[in-house]
Amino acid sequence: MIYEEKTKSKIQSSILEEKKQHGYLWLLFSYLKKHPGFGILIFILSILGSAMAVSIPLLMQQTLNCLRLGNGATTTFVIWQFAWQDWVALQLVFYVVLAIFIFTRNIAVGKLGKDIEIFLRNETLKALIKQDISYYSNQKIGEILTKIGADTWLIGEQTRQIPTMMLMAVFNFIGSAIVLIFIDWKLGLISMSFVLFGLSMMFFFLKRVRMWIGRLRTTITYVNGDITDRIGVIRLIKASGTEEYEKKRFQEIHGDFYDTVKKFFKRLSFVLTGAFLTIMSIQLIVLSSAYGFYSNDLQHLVIIATTFIAGLGTMTSPIFLLLRFAFGYMMANECTRRVHQITNSKPRFDAHYYKGEGKELLQIDKDIVFHEVSFNYPEKPEVNVLPNFNFTFEKGKSYAFVGETGSGKSSIAKLLLRFYDPTEGKILINGEDNLKDLNLKSYLDKVGYVEQEPQIMFGTAKENIMYTSPNASEEEVIAAAKKANLHNLIMSWPNKYETMLGERGFMLSGGQKQRLVIARMFLKNPQLLILDEATSALDNIVEKEIQAELDKLMKGRTSISIAHRLSTIKNVDQIIVLARGLGVVQMGTFNELKNQEGHFKNLYEAGLMKEEKAVKE
Numbered sequence: 001m002i003y004e005e006k007t008k009s010k011i012q013s014s015i016l017e018e019k020k021q022h023g024y025l026w027l028l029f030s031y032l033k034k035h036p037g038f039g040i041l042i043f044i045l046s047i048l049g050s051a052m053a054v055s056i057p058l059l060m061q062q063t064l065n066c067l068r069l070g071n072g073a074t075t076t077f078v079i080w081q082f083a084w085q086d087w088v089a090l091q092l093v094f095y096v097v098l099a100i101f102i103f104t105r106n107i108a109v110g111k112l113g114k115d116i117e118i119f120l121r122n123e124t125l126k127a128l129i130k131q132d133i134s135y136y137s138n139q140k141i142g143e144i145l146t147k148i149g150a151d152t153w154l155i156g157e158q159t160r161q162i163p164t165m166m167l168m169a170v171f172n173f174i175g176s177a178i179v180l181i182f183i184d185w186k187l188g189l190i191s192m193s194f195v196l197f198g199l200s201m202m203f204f205f206l207k208r209v210r211m212w213i214g215r216l217r218t219t220i221t222y223v224n225g226d227i228t229d230r231i232g233v234i235r236l237i238k239a240s241g242t243e244e245y246e247k248k249r250f251q252e253i254h255g256d257f258y259d260t261v262k263k264f265f266k267r268l269s270f271v272l273t274g275a276f277l278t279i280m281s282i283q284l285i286v287l288s289s290a291y292g293f294y295s296n297d298l299q300h301l302v303i304i305a306t307t308f309i310a311g312l313g314t315m316t317s318p319i320f321l322l323l324r325f326a327f328g329y330m331m332a333n334e335c336t337r338r339v340h341q342i343t344n345s346k347p348r349f350d351a352h353y354y355k356g357e358g359k360e361l362l363q364i365d366k367d368i369v370f371h372e373v374s375f376n377y378p379e380k381p382e383v384n385v386l387p388n389f390n391f392t393f394e395k396g397k398s399y400a401f402v403g404e405t406g407s408g409k410s411s412i413a414k415l416l417l418r419f420y421d422p423t424e425g426k427i428l429i430n431g432e433d434n435l436k437d438l439n440l441k442s443y444l445d446k447v448g449y450v451e452q453e454p455q456i457m458f459g460t461a462k463e464n465i466m467y468t469s470p471n472a473s474e475e476e477v478i479a480a481a482k483k484a485n486l487h488n489l490i491m492s493w494p495n496k497y498e499t500m501l502g503e504r505g506f507m508l509s510g511g512q513k514q515r516l517v518i519a520r521m522f523l524k525n526p527q528l529l530i531l532d533e534a535t536s537a538l539d540n541i542v543e544k545e546i547q548a549e550l551d552k553l554m555k556g557r558t559s560i561s562i563a564h565r566l567s568t569i570k571n572v573d574q575i576i577v578l579a580r581g582l583g584v585v586q587m588g589t590f591n592e593l594k595n596q597e598g599h600f601k602n603l604y605e606a607g608l609m610k611e612e613k614a615v616k617e
């Protein structure tokens with residue numbers, strides 16, 4: 001039950017967070033403000049459509065009147081005299097025009113819905129890409145996916161219905177009230193007051209359903225997030241034999257969803273039954289009132305009853321229209337708030353990603369300087385990971401960071417990639433440009449990053465190699481793959497460079513994935529290379545082969561390696577030794593440090609890089 005408790009409290013805090021965001025009507029009207037054509041067209045078609053729909057009982061009344069008056073009798077239409085056949089023909093014309101209006105309006109709202117959906121998706125993706133990396137520290141990918149996929153889809157679908165239903169409900173009610181009062185003012189007023197009473201009762205009960213709709217969306221998002229998370233670690237589940245445990249856990253997590261669904265449907269059924277009873281009773285009340293008023297004139301009673309039943313259909317339609325509108329609106333409202341939660345969350349810093357933002361960097365052709373840099377993770381501000389650090393990475397030289405686990409080696413790479421900004425001090429590119437002020441894309445275009453878990457996307461081998469060099473030619477891709485010793489392997493695959501690679505490189509071995517990333521780097525030809533434990537997940541033999549490719553790649557570029565293995569660091573120009581909580585404690589070449597009393601020697605002798613020693617022995 002522990003998971004259920006945790007789930008409940010997380011869902012509760014999400015709901016509170018979502019409540020602060022703008023809702024659906026704000027989204028709709030701000031979109032229509034930018035694209036007024038849609039709004040005007042839908043408004044005009046709805047008002048004309050409703051006017052025609054509510055006029056039909058009047059035409060019917062005139063038809064019946066002509067029939068009652070006898071053969072060849074006519075009544076007046078504007079300035080013309082119409083016989084019953086003319087009235088019937090006019091009704092047919094109304095039906096055809098109404099059908100054209102409904103058709104055009106459906107196309108307009110369909111397009112509006114899809115446009116809003118696509119607009120929201122783009123905005124969400126833009127916001128997600130702009131976020132700094134710390135945003136993802138406490139977000140479940142599955143929850144984000146539900147918001148981008150399901151929520152925006154639902155908003156788009158509801159947009160096809162909400163504006164039309166809202167306008168139709170209002171116009172149909174006003175229009176049919178006028179027509180029914182015109183036909184018979186006493187019965188018209190009775191009908192109108194009962195419909196108004198029905199509507200207000202409905203809103204009263206709908207308010208109680210509202211909170212359950214929000215809860216339903218948030219709960220399912222949480223469940224989806226959890227499922228995506230677990231599918232992401234399917235290898236762990238398979239390797240641990242925890243299928244039974246996972247099954248039970250899902251059942252528990254679904255418990256809250258199930259409870260919410262039950263409560264929601266109970267309230268929904270209550271409201272729907274209420275609406276049905278209201279409509280039935282209005283018809284009965286009107287019919288009995290009609291009988292009360294006209295029982296002495298049976299012919300008039302029949303005409304009144306027939307036209308009123310047709311007119312009442314239009315007048316009571318707002319009850320069902322508003323019901324559908326209200327559910328659609330409440331759903332769309334919750335979804336909009338959740339999507340806005342993403343689009344409105346501001347990154348911790350401005351990365352100057354886009355053209356024209358920040359200073360454009362043309363080359364990294366001088367030193368990179370860490371000036372008085374000190375760093376605490378914003379997620380854990382109380383812990384100082386890197387105390388005051390001054391260092392100059394000279395152009396074209398190679399550097400390696402070593403240190404025990406948690407000493408801050410990877411944090412250096414994250415600062416250099418501007419995943420984070422230093423808490424104090426600055427990183428100067430070319431010895432003078434603060435990394436914070438640069439256009440980040442212009443800088444990252446010149447940086448190559450190889451990490452321990454290579455990032456491979458679902459796509460072909462060629463697309464993966466070209467990812468950071470989209471304009472490369474086929475020959476350049478092949479040349480890069482050859483340099484990374486990958487070409488022969490790719491050529492042995494049935495579809496060669498067009499072979500699809502599974503998500504996260506599922507179909508490749510660790511060494512193959514690493515080679516693919518190295519090929520990507522050869523193609524990119526970066527001026528600064530960051531290798532974050534690039535070979536630590538590989539076995540010794542593969543590691544040696546990959547290290548050889550990396551050495552080729554590092555030649556002539558400024559390179560910064562984060563290393564566990566001796567082979568990675570023994571040839572670099574300078575090793576920087578970090579200690580947990582102390583920052584930099586030693587610097588020097590491998591030969592200098594190996595023989596010097598200090599942290600490096602301790603690490604070396606304590607077994608760091610032991611594989612290499614073992615191989616040597």
Ligand SMILES: Nc1ncnc2c1ncn2[C@@H]1O[C@H](COP(=O)(O)OP(=O)(O)OP(=O)(O)O)[C@@H](O)[C@H]1O
Nearest residue numbers: 137377379380385404405406407408409410411412
């Ligand atoms: N996103 C984060 N938020 C808060 N603290 C973090 C975050 N990432 C890392 N840390 C903490 O910062 C410290 C340094 O982490 P870092 O990953 O730089 O160490 P490392 O030397 O690369 O370790 P390893 O050799 O195990 O990879 C660790 O104590 C770690 O728990």
